[in-house]
Amino acid sequence: MDEQEFLGFFAENDEDEDIDCSHNNTEQFNGAIICSNCGTELEQIYILQDNSLDVIGKKYYRKKTQNSEGSVSHECRIRGFTDEISDMADRKYQRMMQRANEQGIPETHRGKPRKALICSCLFFSTMSKGLSSITLSEIGAKFHIFQQTKLGAGKEIYLKFFPEDNKIRQKPIDLIPNVMSKAGINLDYLSKVEAIMKTLDNRSPVINASKPMSIAATMTFIFLKLNPELQESLGYENVKVFAKQIKMSSITVNKKSECGLTILNEMQRIKNERQNENSI
Numbered sequence: 001m002d003e004q005e006f007l008g009f010f011a012e013n014d015e016d017e018d019i020d021c022s023h024n025n026t027e028q029f030n031g032a033i034i035c036s037n038c039g040t041e042l043e044q045i046y047i048l049q050d051n052s053l054d055v056i057g058k059k060y061y062r063k064k065t066q067n068s069e070g071s072v073s074h075e076c077r078i079r080g081f082t083d084e085i086s087d088m089a090d091r092k093y094q095r096m097m098q099r100a101n102e103q104g105i106p107e108t109h110r111g112k113p114r115k116a117l118i119c120s121c122l123f124f125s126t127m128s129k130g131l132s133s134i135t136l137s138e139i140g141a142k143f144h145i146f147q148q149t150k151l152g153a154g155k156e157i158y159l160k161f162f163p164e165d166n167k168i169r170q171k172p173i174d175l176i177p178n179v180m181s182k183a184g185i186n187l188d189y190l191s192k193v194e195a196i197m198k199t200l201d202n203r204s205p206v207i208n209a210s211k212p213m214s215i216a217a218t219m220t221f222i223f224l225k226l227n228p229e230l231q232e233s234l235g236y237e238n239v240k241v242f243a244k245q246i247k248m249s250s251i252t253v254n255k256k257s258e259c260g261l262t263i264l265n266e267m268q269r270i271k272n273e274r275q276n277e278n279s280i
Contacts, residue, residue, distance in 0.1 A: 072118055079142040089121040096161045115143040116154025124165045132174030172215035179220045182246040193223045206259045217248050218256040
């Protein structure tokens, strides 16, 4: 991202025209009416109808053309984040805006550019507290941002202001609970899936070259393959059903899990041969 793109990101006001708030729960915040479910700022519209002697006012809500410039912390809270994480994200965002202002960069107050920055603030706040299982994409979805390019640009901007956070990395083992929860697997089995990952660590370039979430999904499916009764009870008759449930490519999970299972079987074969040799 060059300097022109950097400035342009902050300057753009990308309205969320494709988002329609259909919730009914509202609350007042900083003089605005906010949807309690999704955080969209709404405006009240009164339509007066003349019914003979009585004038009845009917109240409707619609999304405003400009999102709230209120508390970032509040926007995070109403999307389910804890007070601690929300406040930390707010401080990061305000610090970022202050630095941007010092550099003469116009602040973005609304739309997806602003939300993308908030998502990155939340992501690195949760990571810094050791809560590493949620992904940037999942945070983006809570703000109705599904374009990876927009989230990626927000992350790139964030790291320009907080380069020290470059060292924070989401590891595959951090994402196993995420995959297990999506797949409906009891987290009591977490240690077993982690043990599989540790056993296969650095044993396959095919697996090592994968993205963290892909590796976490692979290890989880290998665990199911090694526990067919559990796999059957969960209804995962094949890798396609499993991949669909966790919203990943079945081709990717299948290829890597087959590779991992081949390695594990070979390791077991060698172990059995050695045991037989020692027993003679």
